[in-house]
Amino acid sequence: MCTYLTERIAVEGSAKSGERWSAVSSASVYFDHPVHAYAEHSVNLDFFDHRDGSPARRVALELTPSAARELAAAIERVLASAPAELTTG
């Protein structure tokens, strides 16, 4: 089934694709069919730079549910391990 489940959030940071870095200002997180990953459903992450205005400047990830959970947990672990005063931004 298509879940259509989508979260859209504002983000601040940068992403690299190939040789090119871009600032990113928004992200979509959704659980639905992947374009490339060999799975019926995946956790899909799209990062956009709306200041650039080009839809081609997207950095995308398609992860299995377990990989997505591992990623989320790893992010939480490194944030928890870092000095608190460094992780407020």
Place this chain on the structure above:
Amino acid sequence: MSRRIHSLRAETVFFPSANGDQIEGFLAQPSDVDSFPGVVLIHHLPGYDQATKEMALKFASKGFAALVPNLYSREAPDASPDDAAAIVRAQGGVPDDRLVADVDGAGRHLRGLVGGNGKVGVIGHCSGGRQAFLSACRLQLDAAVDCYGAFVVGMPPPESGLKMYPVVDSTPSLSCPLLGLFGADDKSPSPAHVKELADALRAADKDFEFHSFDGAGHGFFAVDRPSYRVDAANQGWDLIFGFFGRHLSGAAV
């Protein structure tokens, strides 16, 4: 429709949506016949992609002119299909009124082709199934095929953020015969959703036929995805060509 495989021509075209916007489309048509019906082929949420264009080629090889309007022409005219789909998804999807205008424009373009017999059907898969049904309720068409369209019945989850609403209430306005093809294992539309739509069509005294395939879920026509089910897809294609052949052959009155 004959059983032979036609010679065909395929190209990118630009044509006006009924709302006046100029949009892109992929047109495939038989090149060895004098007269042919038209089919508006609505791409799925993942976009104006290779798999959808290959379906257009299949229609042309069977004697139909098939036009795939790029529903994402405006937001991302030159982007790859997956980038365009990501952008449109992030913006909440395609508004229904604009979709109907694009299908209307595509139908007009097909009727105006040299050799067009004046008859036009519509088909869509997944989100396109809902949009095919909606188009057939808003426009005067000759036949419609809904392949596992989600949210014809039932609301999408509020978390989807998509501008998508159930359209089953439009059933009394359906302008043409409807063929529905579904996977018995699908959750959206579920067998209960399919039954609710069938009940609405029966109550409105509409001409329709539904088929649900055991062992198939959502997306069973998608040859490039793990959801592909060869038996259901083969049976489904036979039903589609039979249905369009019955309802779109001959000159329009």
